[in-house]
Amino acid sequence: MTTPVVLFTADTRAFDGYTWHCAPSTYLEAVLDVSGGMPVILTAFGPRLDLDAVLDRVDGVVATGSRTNVHPSHYGVAATEAMGPYDEVRDATSLPLIRRAIERGIPLLCICRGLQELNVALGGSLASDIQDLPERMDHRHPDVPDMDGKFAIRHGVTIAAGGCLGRIVEGEIEVNSLHRQAVARLSDRLAVEATAPDGTIEAVSVKGAAGFTLGVQWHPEYWATTDGPSKAILEAFGAAIAAYAGGR
Ligand SMILES: N[C@@H](CCC(=O)NCCCC(=O)O)C(=O)O
Numbered sequence: 001m002t003t004p005v006v007l008f009t010a011d012t013r014a015f016d017g018y019t020w021h022c023a024p025s026t027y028l029e030a031v032l033d034v035s036g037g038m039p040v041i042l043t044a045f046g047p048r049l050d051l052d053a054v055l056d057r058v059d060g061v062v063a064t065g066s067r068t069n070v071h072p073s074h075y076g077v078a079a080t081e082a083m084g085p086y087d088e089v090r091d092a093t094s095l096p097l098i099r100r101a102i103e104r105g106i107p108l109l110c111i112c113r114g115l116q117e118l119n120v121a122l123g124g125s126l127a128s129d130i131q132d133l134p135e136r137m138d139h140r141h142p143d144v145p146d147m148d149g150k151f152a153i154r155h156g157v158t159i160a161a162g163g164c165l166g167r168i169v170e171g172e173i174e175v176n177s178l179h180r181q182a183v184a185r186l187s188d189r190l191a192v193e194a195t196a197p198d199g200t201i202e203a204v205s206v207k208g209a210a211g212f213t214l215g216v217q218w219h220p221e222y223w224a225t226t227d228g229p230s231k232a233i234l235e236a237f238g239a240a241i242a243a244y245a246g247g248r
Pocket residue numbers: 064065066067068069111112113114141178179180181182
């Protein structure tokens with residue numbers, strides 16, 4: 001069987017006088033090394049893209065994390081500078097990509113910003129700066145210079161029994177946390193798969209989805225080769241893309 005091909009969302013960044021379409025290597029390597037997929041990055045050209053032309057050729061989709069936030073106009077909220085930074089061409093690509101992958105039953109793994117995009121793509125909304133909300137933890141990454149420190153495992157989440165995630169890992173697990181935003185109004189198409197001690201929704205799945213669809217607010221990709229629950233999630237995604245590739 002040929003190696004499953006996995007499509008990744010791209011952020012856009014400006015440096016050296018160019019606009020770059022890019023994705024962090026940690027996500028790409030986790031899928032390459034743990035899920036067994038061949039990573040490819042989808043350019044963030046939004047409506048200029050024929051999504052089916054590329055989705056006909058892939059076996060999975062990953063919506064990655066990002067320091068940028070989904071533009072609040074996608075969930076009916078007026079944008080402010082404080083709610084940024086934004087990457088509107090990423091939004092214009094990721095949101096329809098997520099909806100189309102779900103419609104086609106293509107395995108979908110949405111991480112951090114990707115979970116937030118999944119919720120917004122299906123009609124939900126987000127809350128910003130949740131650390132300022134009453135009785136909420138601070139979910140932002142620690143103020144440390146090194147990436148291992150930023151992605152350190154640091155709070156528990158409770159996994160819902162019997163769901164998509166509950167069939168991969170059970171009970172309580174420890175996760176990293178690098179986000180200012182979170183689900184406010186959950187799409188009625190999503191099921192809660194995990195929650196933090198302060199009630200923050202930490203994982204979701206698509207009700208009745210034809211294929212593997214999981215959104216996680218934490219970052220299983222970062223410790224995918226060393227942390228048990230992280231590895232289990234990437235391996236479960238690997239099984240889903242292999243099955244899809246076999247059928248395709
Ligand atoms: N911007 C959103 C989503 C956070 C996210 O995807 N974090 C991953 C990148 C973390 C980093 O490199 O700093 C939010 O803040 O909620």
